[in-house]
Amino acid sequence: MKQTTFLAAGAVFGFLLSRARATDYAAIHGMFTLTDLHLFGVIGVAIATAAAGLALLRRGDLRALNGERIHVAPKPYHRAVFAGGLVFGVGWALSGACPGTALAQLGEGKLYALATVAGIAGGTWLRQRSAVNAASPAQVS
Amino acid sequence: METWPFWLAGLGIGAFVPLFAFATGKALGISSGYSEMCALNKPASSERWKLWFALGLPLGGVASALLAGGPTWVASSSDLTSALGLGGPAQLALLALGGGFIGYGARAAGGCTSGHSIVGIAQGAKSSLIATVGFMVGGFAATWGALLLAGGAA
Numbered sequence: 001m002k003q004t005t006f007l008a009a010g011a012v013f014g015f016l017l018s019r020a021r022a023t024d025y026a027a028i029h030g031m032f033t034l035t036d037l038h039l040f041g042v043i044g045v046a047i048a049t050a051a052a053g054l055a056l057l058r059r060g061d062l063r064a065l066n067g068e069r070i071h072v073a074p075k076p077y078h079r080a081v082f083a084g085g086l087v088f089g090v091g092w093a094l095s096g097a098c099p100g101t102a103l104a105q106l107g108e109g110k111l112y113a114l115a116t117v118a119g120i121a122g123g124t125w126l127r128q129r130s131a132v133n134a135a136s137p138a139q140v141s
Numbered sequence: 142m143e144t145w146p147f148w149l150a151g152l153g154i155g156a157f158v159p160l161f162a163f164a165t166g167k168a169l170g171i172s173s174g175y176s177e178m179c180a181l182n183k184p185a186s187s188e189r190w191k192l193w194f195a196l197g198l199p200l201g202g203v204a205s206a207l208l209a210g211g212p213t214w215v216a217s218s219s220d221l222t223s224a225l226g227l228g229g230p231a232q233l234a235l236l237a238l239g240g241g242f243i244g245y246g247a248r249a250a251g252g253c254t255s256g257h258s259i260v261g262i263a264q265g266a267k268s269s270l271i272a273t274v275g276f277m278v279g280g281f282a283a284t285w286g287a288l289l290l291a292g293g294a295a
Contacts, residue, residue: 003193005165010197011204013157013169018205020150025220032284038147043258045151046158050263053159068166074266075251081268084249085257085275091242092276093283094235096221098254099247100171100198102240107202109212115233119240124175126241127248 014104023105025096032093095119158260170256171195172247225291250275 020042021027030036057070064070092098095116097105102120105113145153161169167190174195177188206212222228227235247253250272252261258276261269 003190006190006193007197007200009161009165010194011200012197013154013161013194014198014201015205016150016153016157016201017198018202019145020147020154021144022150023202024144025218025224029220029224029284032280033288041147042151042154043254045148046155046259047262049152049155050158050259051155051265053156054162054260054263057159057163062163064162064166065164066166070162070166072162072168072260072264074264075257075261075268075272077268077271078251080249081251081272082275084246084251085272086246086279086282087242088246088250088253088272089276089279089281090283091239091244091246091279092254093239093280094287095239095243096218097236097239097243098171099175099195099243100253100255102243103171103195103198104202104205107199107204107212108206109214110218111214111216112218112233112236115236116240116243119237119242120172120244120247121175121178121240122237123241123244123246124172124248125179125244127245128176128179131248 013100014107017101017104018108023097023101023108023110028092028096091119091123154259155263158263165190168256169260170252171198172244172253172256175244176248225287227291246279 017023021038022042027036027039031039054072062070095102097113097116099120102113102116106117144150158169161167170191171194173188174191177192178195180186203212217228217232221232221235243253250257251268252272254276257269257272262273
C-alpha cells in the first residue's frame with residue numbers, strides 16, 4: 001500500500017479529530033471536570049459506530065480492497081495494561097492531548113503542541129528501552 | 142474553530158475505523174506511530190505505514206483550520222492558562238511532561254485512545270476496556286490533582 005494513501009488517511013482522521021474538538025484543551029479539561037460532556041458523547045458514538053462497521057466487515061467475511069486479509073485482532077491483555085493506562089490518562093489530562101490529537105493540533109496552528117509531541121516521542125522511547133531490557137511484552141501493540 | 146455536534150463527530154470517527162480496515166486491511170492505531178519515529182535509524186519495518194499515517198494528521202488539522210479561516214499560529218495555549226494559571230515556559234514544560242506520560246503509558250498499555258478506546262472496545266476486547274478505565278481514572282485523578290495544586294484556579 002502506498003505511503004501517500006496512509007498520509008491521506010491520516011489527514012482525514014486528523015480533520016475528524018479537529019472537527020470533533022478532540023484537539024481542544026478546554027474540551028478535554030471540561031470532560032475531566034465534568035463541565036463539558038461533549039467528548040464523552042463523541043467517544044460513545046464513535047465506539048458504537050465502529051463496532052457496527054467492524055461487525056459488518058466480519059459478517060461479510062470481506063477482504064480489503066488491496067486484497068489483503070483484514071487484520072483487526074483484539075489487543076493482548078497483560079499486567080501492564082491497567083498501570084500503563086493510568087499513566088497515559090495522567091498525561092492525557094496534563095497536556096490536554098493524546099498521540100493523534102497532539103499532531104492534529106500542530107496543523108491547526110497550535111505550535112505549543114510541539115512540546116507535547118516531543119514528550120510523547122520521548123516517553124515512547126523510554127518505555128521501549130526499559131521494556132527491551134526487561135524483556136516484557138510491552139512492545140506488543 | 143468551527144466544530145461538529147458530538148453525534149456527527151462520533152459517526153465520522155467511528156465510521157473511519159471499518160472504512161480504513163476495508164481499504165487497507167489494517168487496524169487504526171496512532172501511538173505506535175511514535176515507535177516508528179523512534180526507529181527511523183533502523184530499516185523500515187512492516188509497521189512503517191503508521192509513521193505515514195501519523196504524518197498525515199497535521200495535514201488534516203491544517204485543512205480543518207483553513208475551513209475555519211485559519212490557521213492562526215500561536216505559541217501558547219490560553220485555555221491552559223485559564224485552567225491552571227500557567228503560561229510560557231512552564232506551560233511547555235507541563236505539555237512535554239504530559240506527553241512523556243502519554244508515550245510511556247501508551248507503550249506500556251499497548252495502545253492509546255484510538256487503538257484501545259475506540260477500535261479495541263468496538264471489538265469488545267477486555268484489554269482495551271481495562272486500558273480505557275485506566276485512561277479515565279488517570280485523567281480524572283490528574284485533573285483534580287492539578288486543580289488542587291493550582292489553588293482551584295478553575
